[in-house]
Amino acid sequence: MSFSFTLHATDGAARTGSISTARGTIRTPAFMPVGTAATVKAMLPEQVRATGADILLGNTYHLMLRPGAERIARLGGLHRFMNWDRPILTDSGGFQVMSLAGLRKLTEEGVRFSSHIDGSKHLLTPETSMEIQRLLGSDIVMAFDECPALPADRATIEASMRLSMRWAQRSRDAFGDRPGHALFGIQQGGLEPDLRAESAEALQAIGFDGYAIGGLAVGEGQDAMFGVLDHAPAMLPADKPRYLMGVGKPADIVGAVARGVDMMDCVLPTRSGRTGQAFTRRGPVNLRNARHRDDPRPLDAACTCPACQGYSRAYLHHTIRSGEIIGAMLLTWHNLHYYQELMAGLRLAIDAGRLAAFQAEFDAFQNAGDIEAA
Amino acid sequence: MSFSFTLHATDGAARTGSISTARGTIRTPAFMPVGTAATVKAMLPEQVRATGADILLGNTYHLMLRPGAERIARLGGLHRFMNWDRPILTDSGGFQVMSLAGLRKLTEEGVRFSSHIDGSKHLLTPETSMEIQRLLGSDIVMAFDECPALPADRATIEASMRLSMRWAQRSRDAFGDRPGHALFGIQQGGLEPDLRAESAEALQAIGFDGYAIGGLAVGEGQDAMFGVLDHAPAMLPADKPRYLMGVGKPADIVGAVARGVDMMDCVLPTRSGRTGQAFTRRGPVNLRNARHRDDPRPLDAACTCPACQGYSRAYLHHTIRSGEIIGAMLLTWHNLHYYQELMAGLRLAIDAGRLAAFQAEFDAFQNAGDIEAA
Numbered sequence: 001m002s003f004s005f006t007l008h009a010t011d012g013a014a015r016t017g018s019i020s021t022a023r024g025t026i027r028t029p030a031f032m033p034v035g036t037a038a039t040v041k042a043m044l045p046e047q048v049r050a051t052g053a054d055i056l057l058g059n060t061y062h063l064m065l066r067p068g069a070e071r072i073a074r075l076g077g078l079h080r081f082m083n084w085d086r087p088i089l090t091d092s093g094g095f096q097v098m099s100l101a102g103l104r105k106l107t108e109e110g111v112r113f114s115s116h117i118d119g120s121k122h123l124l125t126p127e128t129s130m131e132i133q134r135l136l137g138s139d140i141v142m143a144f145d146e147c148p149a150l151p152a153d154r155a156t157i158e159a160s161m162r163l164s165m166r167w168a169q170r171s172r173d174a175f176g177d178r179p180g181h182a183l184f185g186i187q188q189g190g191l192e193p194d195l196r197a198e199s200a201e202a203l204q205a206i207g208f209d210g211y212a213i214g215g216l217a218v219g220e221g222q223d224a225m226f227g228v229l230d231h232a233p234a235m236l237p238a239d240k241p242r243y244l245m246g247v248g249k250p251a252d253i254v255g256a257v258a259r260g261v262d263m264m265d266c267v268l269p270t271r272s273g274r275t276g277q278a279f280t281r282r283g284p285v286n287l288r289n290a291r292h293r294d295d296p297r298p299l300d301a302a303c304t305c306p307a308c309q310g311y312s313r314a315y316l317h318h319t320i321r322s323g324e325i326i327g328a329m330l331l332t333w334h335n336l337h338y339y340q341e342l343m344a345g346l347r348l349a350i351d352a353g354r355l356a357a358f359q360a361e362f363d364a365f366q367n368a369g370d371i372e373a374a
Numbered sequence: 375m376s377f378s379f380t381l382h383a384t385d386g387a388a389r390t391g392s393i394s395t396a397r398g399t400i401r402t403p404a405f406m407p408v409g410t411a412a413t414v415k416a417m418l419p420e421q422v423r424a425t426g427a428d429i430l431l432g433n434t435y436h437l438m439l440r441p442g443a444e445r446i447a448r449l450g451g452l453h454r455f456m457n458w459d460r461p462i463l464t465d466s467g468g469f470q471v472m473s474l475a476g477l478r479k480l481t482e483e484g485v486r487f488s489s490h491i492d493g494s495k496h497l498l499t500p501e502t503s504m505e506i507q508r509l510l511g512s513d514i515v516m517a518f519d520e521c522p523a524l525p526a527d528r529a530t531i532e533a534s535m536r537l538s539m540r541w542a543q544r545s546r547d548a549f550g551d552r553p554g555h556a557l558f559g560i561q562q563g564g565l566e567p568d569l570r571a572e573s574a575e576a577l578q579a580i581g582f583d584g585y586a587i588g589g590l591a592v593g594e595g596q597d598a599m600f601g602v603l604d605h606a607p608a609m610l611p612a613d614k615p616r617y618l619m620g621v622g623k624p625a626d627i628v629g630a631v632a633r634g635v636d637m638m639d640c641v642l643p644t645r646s647g648r649t650g651q652a653f654t655r656r657g658p659v660n661l662r663n664a665r666h667r668d669d670p671r672p673l674d675a676a677c678t679c680p681a682c683q684g685y686s687r688a689y690l691h692h693t694i695r696s697g698e699i700i701g702a703m704l705l706t707w708h709n710l711h712y713y714q715e716l717m718a719g720l721r722l723a724i725d726a727g728r729l730a731a732f733q734a735e736f737d738a739f740q741n742a743g744d745i746e747a748a
Contacts, residue, residue, distance in 0.1 A: 037692075037693075037696050037698055038689070038692065038693070039693060039698045039699075039700040041698065041699055041700070042699040042700070042703075043700070044680070044700065044703065066692065066696060067667070067688070067692040071667070071668060071688070074668065074670075075668070075670050075686060075688050076670065081686070081688070081689055082689065083685055083689075293445070294445060294449070296448075296449050296450065310419075310457040311457055312449060312455070314441070314445070314449050314455070315412070315449075315455055315456065315457075318411075318412065318440070318441040319411075319412070319413060322411050322440060324411055324413045324415065325702060325703070326415070326417070326418065328699060329416075329418065329699070329703070
C-alpha cells in the first residue's frame with residue numbers, strides 16, 4: 001500500500017486521522033516510542049505493541065555507528081533486525097550530530113563528526129542520510145536538517161533555517177522515488193513567525209509526504225513552544241501529517257495536539273521509566289522516593305498496565321532502588337501504556353468534539369496529587 | 375494441601391516425582407531459577423513461569439537486608455510482593471553470610487555480619503533464620519547451616535558439619551509446626567564419605583521434610599562433586615526430596631540427576647544471560663564474540679524461546695555489546711528456557727527408562743559445536 005493520510009475529524013485546530021503505510025496503519029494523533037539502538041529500552045517489541053504503539057522511531061545517528069546501516073541492510077533491514085514488523089520512522093541524524101559539541105564540523109556539504117563510541121570519523125550529508133535511512137528500511141524518512149539550540153540570535157536561526165531548506169531540497173533529490181516509503185520535510189525558524197512561514201513555504205515548494213515542526217523542545221520552554229504551535233501547524237498543508245519532533249511531557253502532548261499536531265516522539269517515558277519516574281493521570285510520581293517504601297497500593301489503581309496490575313508501589317520502589325532490571329521493565333511499560341492511553345483519549349475526545357472538556361479534565365487530574373483520596 | 379513427595383519412576387539412581395505444596399506442584403527433577411532480591415533478574419514472573427519453572431528460590435540474606443523481612447511480611451509476603459503465586463524455597467542465609475570474608479564472625483550462637491549495602495550490623499542464627507523465612511512466607515524453608523570453601527582440612531570440615539547439625543536441631547525446634555510449609559535439613563561433610571554419612575544420620579534423627587546436599591559447588595570441581603554424589607543421595611531417605619544446592623552447569627545437572635538428585639538451583643542461567651553467555655543443546659555460546667556480528671541465524675534454530683524465535687545472533691550480539699537491557703532479557707529467557715527444557719527431557723527419559731541414552735545424546739550434542747552443519 002502506498003503512503004497516504006486520511007483526516008477523520010477535527011475539533012478546533014486538533015484533528016484525528018490515519019496514516020496508511022505498507023506496514024500498517026498509524027492512528028493519529030500518534031505518539032512514537034523511541035527505539036534508539038534497535039530496541040525500545042527495557043521492552044520487548046510485542047510489549048511495545050501491546051501498549052498501543054502503531055509506529056516506532058529509530059535513530060540514524062546511533063544505528064549508523066552501531067551496528068551500522070550496511071550491516072542492518074545485509075541482515076534484512078531494521079524491522080527484521082529488531083523484530084518489529086510495523087512502521088518505523090527514522091530521524092535524519094542531523095539533530096543528534098549537532099548535539100556533539102566540539103566533536104563536529106558544519107559546512108554547506110553536511111556535518112563531519114567523530115563517533116561517541118570509538119572516535120571514528122563520519123560524514124553526514126543530505127545524500128548520506130537518505131542512503132542510510134534507505135539501508136535501514138525506514139517507512140518514514142526525515143529530511144536532513146540542522147537547528148541551533150535556543151535561545152539563539154535571529155541571524156543564526158535564519159542562516160540555519162535557510163541551510164536546512166537547501167538540505168531539504170537535496171534530501172528530496174537524493175530520496176528519489178521510493179513507492180511505499182515517505183519523506184518528511186522539517187520546518188525550522190526558531191521562535192520567529194516569519195522565518196517559520198518562509199520555511200513552510202520553501203518545504204511546500206519542494207513537496208513532501210509529511211511535514212515536521214523542528215527546532216522546538218530544545219530549551220525554549222512550554223510557553224514559547226506553544227507560542228510557535230499557535231501558528232506553525234496552520235502554515236503546513238492540512239492534508240499531510242504534521243510531526244512535532246522530540247515532544248514531550250504529557251501536558252506538552254495535550255497542548256500540541258490541541259494546536260493541530262498529528263505525530264510526536266520523545267525518550268521521556270522510556271528514559272524516565274528506567275530512573276523511577278512514572279507518569280500518571282494524577283501527575284508524575286517518583287518511585288525512588290522513600291514515601292513509597294511501605295505502600296501496598298499500585299502506582300495507579302485505575303491503570304491496566306502490568307506494573308499497576310501486579311505490583312505495589314513498595315515493590316517498584318524496592319526494585320528501582322536496588323537497580324533491578326524488572327524495575328526499569330515495569331516502569332517503562334507503565335509509562336508507554338500511559339502515553340498511548342493518553343493518545344487514545346485525545347483521539348476519542350477529538351472524534352466526539354469534546355477536546356476542551358478532555359483538556360480541562362486532564363489538567364484537573366494532573367494537579368490532583370498522585371493518590372486518590374480514601 | 376500439606377507438603378508431600380510422590381515418587382513416579384526410577385531409572386538407576388535417578389528418579390522422577392512430584393512435590394505437592396499448598397501453592398502448587400513441583401515436577402522433579404526440578405531446576406529452581408534464583409530470584410535473589412524478589413526478582414529473577416531481567417524477567418517478569420509470568421515469563422519465568424512460561425519457561426516451565428514450578429518453583430523459585432529466594433535469598434534470605436539479600437531480602438532481610440533490602441527491603442527487609444518485616445516489610446515484606448507487612449506487604450503480604452514474598453509471593454504477593456514479587457507477584458509469583460507458586461512455590462518459593464528460601465535459603466537460610468548461612469551460605470551467603472559465610473561468603474562475606476572479613477565482615478562476619480562465627481560463634482556457636484550464629485553469625486554476626488555487616489551488610490554489604492550499608493554496613494549495618496546483623497545476627498543470623500538458626501532461630502532468626504527460621505523467623506525471617508517465616509516472615510517471607512517461604513513454602514520450603516532451609517535449615518541454617520554453614521560450610522567451608524573447599525579445599526579445607528578434615529578437622530575444619532568435621533567441626534563445621536557438627537556445628538551445622540547442632541544448628542539443624544535448633545532450626546527444627548524453632549521452625550515448629552507450620553502446616554503447609556516444609557523444612558529441609560542440609561547434609562554437610564565436604565568430600566569425606568564418613569562425615570557425609572554421619573551428617574545424614576544426624577539429620578534423619580531430627581527428621582525433615584526434605585534433605586539438601588550442601589557444601590558442594592564451592593570450588594571442588596565436577597569430578598569431586600560427582601564423587602560425593604555417587605554416595606551421598608543414597609544416605610538420605612528415598613521417600614523425601616533431595617536437593618543439591620547451587621548446581622550448576624547443564625552437564626552438572628544431568629550428572630546430578632543421574633545420581634539421584636531431585637532439585638537444584640543456580641544463578642548460572644540468569645547471570646550468564648546478562649553477560650552474553652548462552653547455554654544450548656550444542657554447548658555454551660558467547661554472544662559477545664565478534665563472529666556473531668553478521669550472523670542472521672538464530673542462537674538455536676530448534677529452540678522455541680522468544681530469543682531464538684524472533685532474533686538473529688547478530689541482534690543478540692549487538693544488544694549485549696551495546697549494554698541494551700533487551701539483550702539481558704532475551705538471553706536470560708533463553709537460558710531459563712533451555713534449563714527447563716533440559717529438566718523436562720530428563721524427566722521424560724527417566725519415566726521411559728532411557729536415561730543412559732539421553733545422557734549419551736546430551737554429551738554428543740554438547741560437544742558437537744554450536745551451529746548445525748549446513
